[in-house]
Amino acid sequence: MLFNSLPFVFIFLPLTLAGYYLLIRMGLKQWIFLFLVIASLIFYAVWNPPYVLLLILSVLGNYLTGLWIERARDNGSGSGWALALGVAGNLLVLGWFKYANFFVDNANMLGAGLHLERIILPLAISFYTFQQIAFLVDVSRGEIRTGGIWRYATFVIFFPQLIAGPIVHYKEMMPQFFGRNPGRFVTANMTVGLVIFAIGLFKKTVIADSAAFFATPVFEAAQAGNTISLLAGWKAALAYTVQLYFDFSGYSDMAIGLARMFGIKLPVNFHSPLRAASIIEYWRRWHITLQQFIVSYMYQPLVLPLSRLAAQWRLGKWASFSVTVAAPTVVLFVVIGLWHGAAWTYVLFGLMHGTYLAINEFWRALRRKARRKSGIPGSSMALYHAVTLIAVIFANVMFRADSPAAAIAVWQGMIRLDQIAGMATVLPAKSSELITEPGLFLLGAAALIFLCPNTQQIMGRYSPILHWNRWRNRAPSLLHLTWRPTLPWMIWSGVVLFLGLAFILRGQSEFIYFNF
Template sequence: MLFTSFEFILAFLPVVFAGFFLLARFLGREAAAMWLAAASIFFYGWWSTTYIPLLLGSIVFNYTIGYVISKYREAQSSIARGALILGVLGNLALLCYYKYSNFFLGEIARALGADAPALHIILPLGISFFSFTQIAFLVDAWRGQAREYSFWHYLLFVTWFPHLIAGPILHHGQMMPQFRDPEVYRIRSRNLAIGIALFAVGLGKKLMIADPISMYANPVFHAASVGQEIGFIAAWVGALAYTIQIYFDFSGYSDMAVGLSMLFGIKLPINFNSPYQARNISEFWRRWHMTLSQFLRDYLYIPLGGNRNGETRRMINLMLTMILGGLWHGANWTFVMWGALHGFYLCINHLFQKLTEKLNLKGRLPEFITAPASVLLTFLVVVIAWVFFRADSMPAAQVVLGGMAGFQMDKDWVSIFKGLSAISFGMYLLVSMIIIWAFPNIYEVLDLLLDKLKIQSAEGYRVASAVCVSAGILCAALIGVSMVSTFGTNNISPFLYFQF
């Protein structure tokens, strides 16, 4: 079920919201938690009920393994260690079967010169996210940082509908204290205001920017996939359009997920923090898909050795982490290349930082020159990497990159962008880049507004009231315009991260 759909906004969300707080008041917190878990499973099964047993089976398996780890971690560590290995391998095996079977079989068959057997496997929605969430739980249980005996709370932790399909990747310790907190089960106007504001902004990003501009990215990458030549202008239009699309699509989903969760009094970790404002690629990864970056750092990069074994090993660990992070996104060499590129970027950035410190170059040029130049360079290399992320195949990516480099002659605009206006694209690009580079993000705005609301004076209260009323009107208008803009059209599409 899409967050942007009428059935979600007008039916599912109001019913689940009302049921949660009514059950909490009259039947208790356990009944309310069970209601949310049941609603989350219904949400997951809206598209297809086929994989609900798989999801529930994974949850029961990991809950049992986590219980064994917690029980025997100190008394009989060998049992706990064996359970941890079994749990992690079980999750990885499930993920590999559904996500990578055809890819690996195809590569083996290609190497042997044989025909690859076709396995008709449909990728379960959100399998990467609920698998990684539960792997983190098992590792945290082994470290003594997670201990769970309530099955219903664990079920809700994994299936919680705002995050289930496309993240953020949650940690047990972030969620369990909230499910036990009595304050979560009471309606709070502050939570409602913040939740609605975040949902409205996320909805606007998705429906008013990401979906419309995707119409300029899709024709370019489709033409490249069938071997059509892509000229310089068309290639850059397609690459920039996808760069903007994935930014506002994923940013919009992340805002909506945090906002929806806040309506119920539950705080999700922020997963997106203006990454295109980053001045280097390391900062980009501290701002983009933040929970995945933290997961890769804590459960892959550091266990591999991190930066503890010299510079060469550090570079190898960075490359391995990013290549595996790319492969996590999908079973295609394009994702591997995307991850490898970002690994290479991180290595170059690290070496550059060391060289700058060694030669004492930091501060030699004024900030007003270095800051925008750094942001622009980081943005450029990210755009290049996105070409591999979006392309259907390596040859298709090479066609688009060749066009961006000017290796192919420009074709007529109409031959690729049938019925699409170049002026409209220019307006989308201009507005998007102003929002990305000149405006604070919604979390910065909310922090500022909440600080203003703390003013303890008559004048302060009048300002606070005016701010609240204005923000409420703006959010209502944004939701209304977003929904009307897509009414009767076919522009609404699933969030891009649903496929991962």
């Protein structure tokens, strides 16, 4: 079921909220987990009922593995084998459903002659797999203890964050269900949650889906082998960057808003990444929970032994940097690229960002002493912003393209500098198109991205996310707008919600991250 669908907004969500708060009012708090699990399974089953069984088996298998790890740890017998088998089992299931066809197809290109029926990718398998791996690791570290099966199932498949994150941690999410008085501040939580949801819905249906109208025809033309012009190439690259930005930002807002309606705060997953002045900072603000998962559960465990080896081998400064920073970063971002999808475009997207990050880390290390002495002048900061934005836009072309060849075709259009001389004759004829579509649209989207506060900042008075104090002063906007329960803001919220719902009538489209 899609968040941006009328049945979800007008049927599923009201009934689920009513049932949840009715159980609390009746003093049946012990039943809320079973209720949320059933509701979330119904939400998931609308997409593909047979894969509900896979989701249930994954939850049950990881819960039992968590109990095994916990028991082994308590007995002092060591939980290493249990953890290794649990992680391996999760990765095998993910690998089969997500990558089996990819590897068979590539093997057949080399003449292997293998046959495998097309496997339909289970919705959200990447997200609930990573979330459960984090749970097993946290249990093995002694950071959490397993609870009842219904509590664990709620943690995994709570529908606001099931499909595309954020990737949440048991120790952050579940204690919120056990406050002194669950269901407190119902009116405040419902209001704040609904406003956040409305903003996210507007981003998705009004902005992201509109941007797709400008980007999609150009990428389809590139895939068909057509030559892409300078204007068309940049229109597609910029429009898709806007589409991806507001699509994922919109989903993140809607997830946070929906959870808040139940009195639950989710961690931030998106915080104005295009305002970043470096690729490092960009990834700290884009898909934040995925980046934190990679750092905590993959990067650090990989880098620690490499650092010891570099010390043993007495490598020099830059050789050590290559072994302990550059190489792991590139490798892990290739993995992140594959995590997004089983296609060479995603592999190359990951390779591009891994290379960006390695270069960024090298530059930071090279400039560290100079930066300490003089700081970063404003002109350099503006240049860093521009370089980061251009790097992201070029990588997004590869992310969107149906094949590497199509991405190269769009890139070739973007760098057709020989066409600049002919702009004087082209622009007058195209002026009305540039002003109305997509020029004015892209300018408006750019103003929202670079000048206006993000959703967390608009709702900052109400602590919209977990650990809001850590993010309150990050990525400040030039315009300062703070939502309050006043008549003008209520009217604004109503208009935003109305437009978000009205634009659903153009046709529903999946969130981009639903495919991962």
